[in-house]
Amino acid sequence: MTGSNSAAGQGPEAEETGNSGKPSRRSLLGWSGAGLALGAAAGGGAVALVQDGEQAAPAAESGAAVDFHGPHQAGIATPVQDRLHFAAFDVKTGDRAEFVQLLKDWTAAAARMTAGHAVGEGAYGGLAEAPPDDTGEALGLPPSRLTLTLGFGPSLFAKFGLTDRRPKALVDLPKFPGDNLDPARGGGDLCVQACADDPQVAVHAVRNLARIGFGKVAVRWSQLGFGKTSSTTPSAQTPRNLMGFKDGTRNIAGTDTARLAEHVWARAGDGAPWMAGGSYLVARRIRMNIETWDRTSLQEQEDVFGRDKGEGAAVGKAREHEEPFLKAMKPDAHVRLAHPDSNDGATLLRRGYSFTDGTDGLGRLEAGLFFLAYQRDVRTGFIPVQRRLARADALNEYIQHVSSAVFAVPPGVREPGDWWGRTLFTADRRD
Amino acid sequence: MRPVRLSVVTAAATAAALAAVTGCTEKSDAKGGEHTVEVAASDSACELSKKEFPAGHVELDVENKGSKVTEVYLLFPDDRIVTERENIGPGTRQKVTAEVKAGSYTIACKPGMKGEGIRQKVTATGEGAAKRDPRLDKAVAAYRTYAQEQADQTLPKVKVFTDAVRAGDLDAAKKAYAASRIGWERTEPVAESFGDIDPKVDVREDGLEKGQDPEKDWTGWHRLERALWQDKKIGAREKQLATQLDKDLADWQQRVGKAVITPSSMANGAKELLDEVATGKVTGEEERYSHTDLVDFKANVEGAETSYVLLKPVASENDPKLTKELDKQFAALDTLLDKYRSEQGGYAFTAYDKVGKADRKELSDAVNALAEPLSKLAAAVVTKK
Numbered sequence: 001m002t003g004s005n006s007a008a009g010q011g012p013e014a015e016e017t018g019n020s021g022k023p024s025r026r027s028l029l030g031w032s033g034a035g036l037a038l039g040a041a042a043g044g045g046a047v048a049l050v051q052d053g054e055q056a057a058p059a060a061e062s063g064a065a066v067d068f069h070g071p072h073q074a075g076i077a078t079p080v081q082d083r084l085h086f087a088a089f090d091v092k093t094g095d096r097a098e099f100v101q102l103l104k105d106w107t108a109a110a111a112r113m114t115a116g117h118a119v120g121e122g123a124y125g126g127l128a129e130a131p132p133d134d135t136g137e138a139l140g141l142p143p144s145r146l147t148l149t150l151g152f153g154p155s156l157f158a159k160f161g162l163t164d165r166r167p168k169a170l171v172d173l174p175k176f177p178g179d180n181l182d183p184a185r186g187g188g189d190l191c192v193q194a195c196a197d198d199p200q201v202a203v204h205a206v207r208n209l210a211r212i213g214f215g216k217v218a219v220r221w222s223q224l225g226f227g228k229t230s231s232t233t234p235s236a237q238t239p240r241n242l243m244g245f246k247d248g249t250r251n252i253a254g255t256d257t258a259r260l261a262e263h264v265w266a267r268a269g270d271g272a273p274w275m276a277g278g279s280y281l282v283a284r285r286i287r288m289n290i291e292t293w294d295r296t297s298l299q300e301q302e303d304v305f306g307r308d309k310g311e312g313a314a315v316g317k318a319r320e321h322e323e324p325f326l327k328a329m330k331p332d333a334h335v336r337l338a339h340p341d342s343n344d345g346a347t348l349l350r351r352g353y354s355f356t357d358g359t360d361g362l363g364r365l366e367a368g369l370f371f372l373a374y375q376r377d378v379r380t381g382f383i384p385v386q387r388r389l390a391r392a393d394a395l396n397e398y399i400q401h402v403s404s405a406v407f408a409v410p411p412g413v414r415e416p417g418d419w420w421g422r423t424l425f426t427a428d429r430r431d
Numbered sequence: 432m433r434p435v436r437l438s439v440v441t442a443a444a445t446a447a448a449l450a451a452v453t454g455c456t457e458k459s460d461a462k463g464g465e466h467t468v469e470v471a472a473s474d475s476a477c478e479l480s481k482k483e484f485p486a487g488h489v490e491l492d493v494e495n496k497g498s499k500v501t502e503v504y505l506l507f508p509d510d511r512i513v514t515e516r517e518n519i520g521p522g523t524r525q526k527v528t529a530e531v532k533a534g535s536y537t538i539a540c541k542p543g544m545k546g547e548g549i550r551q552k553v554t555a556t557g558e559g560a561a562k563r564d565p566r567l568d569k570a571v572a573a574y575r576t577y578a579q580e581q582a583d584q585t586l587p588k589v590k591v592f593t594d595a596v597r598a599g600d601l602d603a604a605k606k607a608y609a610a611s612r613i614g615w616e617r618t619e620p621v622a623e624s625f626g627d628i629d630p631k632v633d634v635r636e637d638g639l640e641k642g643q644d645p646e647k648d649w650t651g652w653h654r655l656e657r658a659l660w661q662d663k664k665i666g667a668r669e670k671q672l673a674t675q676l677d678k679d680l681a682d683w684q685q686r687v688g689k690a691v692i693t694p695s696s697m698a699n700g701a702k703e704l705l706d707e708v709a710t711g712k713v714t715g716e717e718e719r720y721s722h723t724d725l726v727d728f729k730a731n732v733e734g735a736e737t738s739y740v741l742l743k744p745v746a747s748e749n750d751p752k753l754t755k756e757l758d759k760q761f762a763a764l765d766t767l768l769d770k771y772r773s774e775q776g777g778y779a780f781t782a783y784d785k786v787g788k789a790d791r792k793e794l795s796d797a798v799n800a801l802a803e804p805l806s807k808l809a810a811a812v813v814t815k816k
Contacts, residue, residue, distance in 0.1 A: 092796060128528050129695055130810030184788070215760060215800035218792075 063142025084225030088188025151407025225353025277411030306333030585614030
């Protein structure tokens with residue numbers, strides 16, 4: 001957000017451009033930025049972005065921009081936005097230089113789009129004979145807290161002779177009991193997580209990156225998410241999933257630098273120095289048997305989760321954020337099994353979204369949770385937790401994991417000129 | 432093929448040299464220039480700032496001063512569309528650009544977007560696009576020859592097919608079907624520029640308009656394809672349709688030479704051929720009964736490649752990076768298609784219903800990889816980067 005104030009004070013007449021050079025989504029930011037400052041002063045729901053232990057400018061419930069640059073990629077500790085478009089790509093080129101150029105082109109486009117600008121030379125006003133650089137559907141929309149987060153899948157490393165740089169923490173996930181995975185909807189050499197408060201802004205971002213990537217990468221699968229199911233802002237209410245429950249109430253807060261450092265950010269000494277400041281992402285498409293769940297008695301629903309449905313409090317507790325007493329719960333209750341105390345302290349930063357992709361042809365909602373979790377090491381993060389859940393979770397009767405992917409999310413793009421994945425692809429391999 | 436109702440638009444896109452439309456940006460320098468015609472469109476009038484302009488680039492600067500949504504056309508004397516702009520709302524301005532040769536044209540405003548419109552004759556004066564790079568004139572001439580050759584070579588192949596239908600020989604007709612379409616598929620944008628031939632010969636059942644009866648109004652290759660592969664019988668109606676197909680394609684052969692071809696229509700035509708592949712062939716919709724989609728696919732790509740190769744001398748000067756990428760992606764797609772070819776250089780391809788989902792995805796990715804840079808060829812032909 002720094003630098004965006006240059007647009008503050010511009011009248012709304014600046015809004016109608018927003019094509020290439022001229023700010024429009026950014027000029028809106030001037031306005032919302034003012035509202036933000038007020039919100040922060042009032043001590044309301046304003047939240048802070050964490051930047052290497054320091055508090056950066058606030059980005060809260062508005063159309064503001066989230067800073068693209070920083071030691072960590074935005075879209076992890078960033079307060080969770082309302083909407084998601086997640087896309088996984090296959091790499092189609094074997095030419096390392098060409099791929100690196102794509103990462104640079106993507107970085108430039110991402111920096112523009114997250115700031116509320118159109119990509120390249122904009123969506124109109126260019127050569128009449130050529131298709132415009134930008135596809136145009138985000139013109140006039142505010143930045144909507146768009147974040148774009150890039151990850152590298154395990155299959156990427158062999159494609160560019162980088163097998164020796166594949167982090168040990170980036171393991172192929174084992175098969176868990178109950179998995180019914182569609183390979184066409186899982187995996188991928190690359191991923192882009194686009195989160196924004198406006199779905200059109202998120203979709204625009206993925207669409208334009210895919211377009212820039214044609215010939216070098218191809219979309220393998222993608223997923224839209226419409227409702228956040230986790231919060232990284234502790235003061236906020238934990239959102240409910242499609243089962244009507246709050247889950248993940250003890251999620252890591254984006255402001256909790258100590259827990260982020262302990263559980264989310266990879267360190268140079270963890271085994272892959274190029275990943276320092278990065279993280280590891282597990283994505284799982286979890287289909288819910290919505291209709292059978294809805295026919296389940298309230299008592300059983302609450303027993304399955306280990307919480308009450310209204311407040312979200314753990315069994316025997318009155319408030320959502322009260323520390324649960326795990327032994328009061330049934331042995332197969334979801335909260336009990338997923339709790340760090342049941343998993344040697346394993347803690348994930350969850351950032352999942354609900355999805356509904358219409359119906360499944362049998363009149364049932366094709367719906368569920370698109371689970372996204374960031375962690376410092378998949379081996380001590382997702383895997384032990386999911387092993388326990390897959391084996392015993394009472395929830396398994398109502399859910400099925402239908403796609404799966406894992407990615408190494410490199411550190412942030414530090415400043416203009418830096419690019420996504422530089423630490424992996426630069427020549428110096430001793431770093 | 433394209434659905435019938437799109438054929439007019441297609442004709443515009445192909446015949447119009449630079450049937451591209453810019454946004455509603457205000458450019459002060461555009462006002463009153465000799466290449467700009469200001470069009471004041473109202474509910475009852477279509478006033479032009481001038482009725483003569485130099486041939487070459489022309490820009491219609493349209494302002495809708497009326498209360499109805501309007502549209503503006505630049506038409507050839509025979510009512511073919513040079514370029515058009517629809518949905519111009521009351522109180523808004525739009526620009527429509529085209530590249531025109533010297534000659535007479537008509538500008539028509541259609542308040543309410545219906546009827547013949549309010550028409551005015553205009554003249555493009557001078558030598559036309561005479562300043563064009565002579566290499567581009569050569570490319571256009573060579574492409575015109577190519578399009579004519581394709582039509583000339585197609586007619587006898589069509590006759591083999593239609594003779595078999597008329598003889599009631601199901602197997603022979605099936606065998607001759609795909610080959611009879613290759614020349615057409617290679618040069619489809621040219622054929623489509625006539626507007627009326629494509630709906631007669633290459634429409635699919637789903638392209639029929641409401642009120643059209645598939646049994647009575649559906650003609651052409653795909654109607655026969657259904658008879659041969661799905662109905663598995665040849666009746667009197669099919670024999671009649673075979674003769675009709677000969678006739679309609681003879682019309683095409685006669686008219687190819689008169690098609691309006693420009694360097695940019697060649698480039699856009701190449702892109703359109705890839706669009707055809709992306710929307711009809713990769714999905715298996717085009718040849719849903721015979722599953723000979725890959726033959727059309729190959730022919731579309733060959734046609735696009737021919738245009739590209741002819742334009743390359745100029746394009747490679749203006750945007751060498753683009754032509755390098757296009758060379759690479761054409762080669763990659765050709766190599767991929769060869770995997771499905773029974774013999775090198777032949778036109779027997781794997782039936783598309785035998786091509787699995789993952790392989791279709793690979794083909795689709797290769798089409799996208801080529802079509803994206805190909806969409807930039809027209810710009811590289813007219814402008815130095």
